[in-house]
Amino acid sequence: MKTMKTVRKIIHHRYVVVLAAVIALTSLSLAAPGKQARGGRDAWQQPERVVADLGLQNGSTIADIGCGSGYFTFRLSKAVGEKGKVFATEISAKGLKSVADRAKKGDITNIETVKSDPTRTKLARHSVDAAVIANVLHHVNKEHRIPLVKDIAEAIKPGGSFYIIDWRLKATIKHDISRRIPRADLVRLAERAGLKLDAEFFYLEHQVYLRFNKPAAKPAEK
Numbered sequence: 001m002k003t004m005k006t007v008r009k010i011i012h013h014r015y016v017v018v019l020a021a022v023i024a025l026t027s028l029s030l031a032a033p034g035k036q037a038r039g040g041r042d043a044w045q046q047p048e049r050v051v052a053d054l055g056l057q058n059g060s061t062i063a064d065i066g067c068g069s070g071y072f073t074f075r076l077s078k079a080v081g082e083k084g085k086v087f088a089t090e091i092s093a094k095g096l097k098s099v100a101d102r103a104k105k106g107d108i109t110n111i112e113t114v115k116s117d118p119t120r121t122k123l124a125r126h127s128v129d130a131a132v133i134a135n136v137l138h139h140v141n142k143e144h145r146i147p148l149v150k151d152i153a154e155a156i157k158p159g160g161s162f163y164i165i166d167w168r169l170k171a172t173i174k175h176d177i178s179r180r181i182p183r184a185d186l187v188r189l190a191e192r193a194g195l196k197l198d199a200e201f202f203y204l205e206h207q208v209y210l211r212f213n214k215p216a217a218k219p220a221e222k
């Protein structure tokens with residue numbers, strides 16, 4: 001009898017050990033670095049929601065200022081459709097090349113890359129319905145920020161929109177801590193370029209997301 005009890009105990013013990021191992025392995029695989037890395041930025045950046053809030057139409061024209069390797073560019077390209085256009089601007093030739101190569105590979109024809117200077121986008125006056133500058137302004141030298149934003153404002157059509165996405169001062173993510181720009185300074189930058197804050201989105205965990213309007217041109221006085 002005693003032996004039977006012992007055998008049952010051993011089987012039960014083994015069952016518990018195997019169950020614990022399965023649970024541990026499952027949670028380890030869910031937290032695998034590869035999976036986290038892939039889901040990493042999208043989880044806090046919410047790119048699809050951000051792009052949806054840009055209010056783009058099929059056929060809109062938008063500038064992605066400081067496009068980097070195109071994180072937003074290709075999503076914008078989808079949002080504006082074949083009749084629309086995305087001007088992807090960058091000071092880095094490497095970033096532009098990777099966007100151009102990827103567009104070519106994917107047969108995407110509505111993205112135009114633009115090699116910019118630090119204070120000049122090289123976009124034509126009143127050429128875009130909207131412009132977005134995401135995760136860029138804190139990289140721009142302080143003395144270049146006002147002329148750059150003025151140049152961007154010049155490229156936006158009257159009545160169009162300008163969007164700034166940049167770190168919150170207190171973002172818990174460990175990036176660019178010493179370069180972060182206070183929200184009030186971001187607003188002032190756009191206001192100095194003649195733009196008016198007209199909306200703010202609060203759902204991004206680490207970033208402020210501001211929308212500005214470029215006032216429509218006043219009718220000429222008679």
Ligand SMILES: C[S@@+](CC[C@H](N)C(=O)[O-])C[C@H]1O[C@@H](n2cnc3c(N)ncnc32)[C@H](O)[C@@H]1O
Pocket residue numbers: 065066067068069070071072089090091092095116117118119133134135136139140148
């Ligand atoms: C952190 S990356 C952000 C890229 C992209 N917007 C994104 O959200 O993934 C910052 C980019 O801004 C670019 N940049 C810095 N100063 C710039 C300027 N004055 N005009 C245009 N791009 C600039 C850098 O070359 C870099 O590729």
